[in-house]
Amino acid sequence: MRGKVLKYNKKNLNTDLIIPARHLVSSDPEHLAAHCFEDLDPDFNQKKKEFGISIIVANRNFGSGSSREQAPLAIKAAGIKCVIALSFARIFFRNAINIGLPIVEFKEIDDINTQDELEIDFEKGIIANTTTNKQFKIKKMPDFLQEIISADGLVNYARSKILKN
Amino acid sequence: MILIENNKNLKYNLFSNLNIRPLSHIFYRLKLMRYTITEKILRDHCDDKNASAGDFILANVDKCLANDITAPIAIEVFKKIVEGTDKGVFDKNRIILTPDHFTPNKDVASAEQCKILRNFAHEKKIVNYFEIGRVGIEHCLIPEQGLVLPGEVFIGADSHTCTYGALGAFSTGVGSTDLGVAMALGQCWFKIPESIKFIYSGKLNEWVSGKDLILYTIGQIGVDGATYKAMEFTGEVIENLSMANRLTMCNMAIEAGGKNGIIAPDKITEAYLENIGNLSYKKYESDNDAQYDDIIEYECEKIEPQVAFPHLPENAKPISEVDGMKIEINQCVIGSCTNGRIEDLRITAKILKNQKINSKIRCIIIPGTQNIYLMAIKEGLIEIFLDAGAVVSTPTCGPCLGGHMGVLAAGERAVSTTNRNFIGRMGHVESEVYLSNPAVAAASAIKGYITSPKYL
Numbered sequence: 346m347r348g349k350v351l352k353y354n355k356k357n358l359n360t361d362l363i364i365p366a367r368h369l370v371s372s373d374p375e376h377l378a379a380h381c382f383e384d385l386d387p388d389f390n391q392k393k394k395e396f397g398i399s400i401i402v403a404n405r406n407f408g409s410g411s412s413r414e415q416a417p418l419a420i421k422a423a424g425i426k427c428v429i430a431l432s433f434a435r436i437f438f439r440n441a442i443n444i445g446l447p448i449v450e451f452k453e454i455d456d457i458n459t460q461d462e463l464e465i466d467f468e469k470g471i472i473a474n475t476t477t478n479k480q481f482k483i484k485k486m487p488d489f490l491q492e493i494i495s496a497d498g499l500v501n502y503a504r505s506k507i508l509k510n
Numbered sequence: 511m512i513l514i515e516n517n518k519n520l521k522y523n524l525f526s527n528l529n530i531r532p533l534s535h536i537f538y539r540l541k542l543m544r545y546t547i548t549e550k551i552l553r554d555h556c557d558d559k560n561a562s563a564g565d566f567i568l569a570n571v572d573k574c575l576a577n578d579i580t581a582p583i584a585i586e587v588f589k590k591i592v593e594g595t596d597k598g599v600f601d602k603n604r605i606i607l608t609p610d611h612f613t614p615n616k617d618v619a620s621a622e623q624c625k626i627l628r629n630f631a632h633e634k635k636i637v638n639y640f641e642i643g644r645v646g647i648e649h650c651l652i653p654e655q656g657l658v659l660p661g662e663v664f665i666g667a668d669s670h671t672c673t674y675g676a677l678g679a680f681s682t683g684v685g686s687t688d689l690g691v692a693m694a695l696g697q698c699w700f701k702i703p704e705s706i707k708f709i710y711s712g713k714l715n716e717w718v719s720g721k722d723l724i725l726y727t728i729g730q731i732g733v734d735g736a737t738y739k740a741m742e743f744t745g746e747v748i749e750n751l752s753m754a755n756r757l758t759m760c761n762m763a764i765e766a767g768g769k770n771g772i773i774a775p776d777k778i779t780e781a782y783l784e785n786i787g788n789l790s791y792k793k794y795e796s797d798n799d800a801q802y803d804d805i806i807e808y809e810c811e812k813i814e815p816q817v818a819f820p821h822l823p824e825n826a827k828p829i830s831e832v833d834g835m836k837i838e839i840n841q842c843v844i845g846s847c848t849n850g851r852i853e854d855l856r857i858t859a860k861i862l863k864n865q866k867i868n869s870k871i872r873c874i875i876i877p878g879t880q881n882i883y884l885m886a887i888k889e890g891l892i893e894i895f896l897d898a899g900a901v902v903s904t905p906t907c908g909p910c911l912g913g914h915m916g917v918l919a920a921g922e923r924a925v926s927t928t929n930r931n932f933i934g935r936m937g938h939v940e941s942e943v944y945l946s947n948p949a950v951a952a953a954s955a956i957k958g959y960i961t962s963p964k965y966l
């Protein structure tokens with residue numbers, strides 16, 4: 346996949362900043378997307394449109410806080426195709442995979458900036474920053490995790506497996 | 511996609527912590543590195559026979575469990591997965607359903623939840639559905655029924671599923687979605703956790719139990735001290751510790767953030783299982799040179815009975831310090847998946863015998879299962895409790911999660927043998943819960959303030 350970056354270089358960016366609890370009254374994707382990152386960056390949706398953003402780059406312990414599944418759901422509903430972070434909070438990590446949001450743990454976040462263009466090859470395990478012309482290796486995700494993501498989440502993955510047999 | 515290389519690097523760094531020269535990558539590839547019990551069990555349950563800590567695996571699960579709070583959502587997920595097909599559950603013998611939290615139904619809402627569970631169990635012919643009158647608190651019931659065995663991968667939609675590590679199983683709590691998927695596929699994905707080895711050496715002081723060891727440990731490392739890690743309990747004290755105490759310790763691994771607690775099966779495990787029936791299982795243990803994220807040793811002579819102050823299990827203080835504080839209580843709860851076993855009731859009876867509960871205190875005693883209840887009747891323990899002025903309830907989670915059977919009012923204080931003392935856990939947000947072992951709880955019920963049998 347290919348996309349433009351919006352970087353939030355804040356550590357422990359928590360689930361309240363991803364989607365504030367007051368908006369959890371509905372799990373409608375459009376509603377969640379409209380309020381995604383609202384308290385962190387009120388201009389998120391505008392920037393997203395203006396620059397054509399589809400990748401979020403973040404710092405350490407992204408998604409800490411509550412176990413709400415709406416956090417990765419909001420990001421996905423907002424049209425984000427991948428989140429790259431130095432590390433993820435454990436439950437966020439699990440929830441993201443389970444709802445089909447691709448995430449990458451990546452050390453070299455200093456080499457990526459807002460508006461950089463990235464090309465991510467999940468199969469080969471490569472991130473290429475086409476703006477700075479740098480390439481990074483990432484560990485290939487196991488096949489079944491790739492399958493879960495491409496099936497758009499764990500429930501669909503399970504269903505497609507059941508239908509296949 | 512995930513930079514697993516990071517994790518491997520971390521592994522090399524560990525060597526330097528231990529003052530051992532880093533192994534080369536080739537060594538790693540040749541698999542000369544050795545493994546923990548947690549790594550071995552998980553690896554044997556997936557296709558990747560080289561998998562080790564940090565790797566992602568799709569594991570086959572031996573058993574999966576849900577209760578009256580979590581099963582309804584898991585059942586909904588399951589139905590979505592199989593909709594329009596004639597597919598059933600992956601194995602009706604390997605799913606366990608226990609309506610134990612708000613039962614006997616405390617209100618209409620909980621009755622509706624239980625109905626979903628009951629109907630599903632009957633429709634799918636789930637063998638291990640336990641109806642009211644046969645059910646007990648899940649984490650007391652399942653080991654007692656021989657439904658978890660050494661070497662198994664066990665998942666439950668309940669965070670204290672980590673209890674069964676006491677039998678040498680890999681056992682952990684998952685979400686309802688994971689459980690719904692597991693009911694359909696018999697599989698669950700995991701990141702294999704790194705392990706922290708805890709060594710308990712020396713001898714236990716009087717009135718010190720597994721509860722005190724785990725409260726002390728959480729007090730030392732904090733409620734996030736083992737986040738995502740496997741907590742492996744070892745040492746001469748553990749080798750001599752009863753199964754009931756082992757279950758108590760593993761039960762609270764989650765309170766330090768642990769993914770699982772685990773104790774390698776030994777003679778005590780074998781004797782426990784032999785007592786249940788003729789069960790076959792595979793025993794695993796960690797290699798001598800297994801890789802640990804950390805190794806922590808505690809001298810047990812230094813450990814007194816512990817009391818965890820509100821509102822976190824990590825606020826553990828030794829009883830000698832607490833006794834002098836004369837913390838008055840309104841309620842004493844003895845029970846739960848942490849301390850609702852027959853051994854806990856025996857200790858309680860020993861202290862309450864020929865004594866009276868303090869006139870200002872409600873003492874609520876809850877046997878964990880029907881069997882435990884029956885044993886307690888036969889052994890005369892229930893009579894002792896009633897003579898002392900305690901309430902004895904049918905097995906239920908009840909007050910542990912502020913559900914029913916002893917909810918606290920604003921400003922009230924309880925000493926409890928349960929596992930969580932979060933804000934509002936047992937009732938009103940302005941109530942307080944102090945966690946302790948059964949001996950301390952019983953002694954406190956007599957005195958009216960938090961104390962130990964030693965000071966009676």
Ligand code: SF4
Pocket residue numbers: 611647648649668670846847848906907910911928929
């Ligand atoms: S006794 Fe308490 S901690 Fe244990 S399963 Fe029931 S509610 Fe959960």
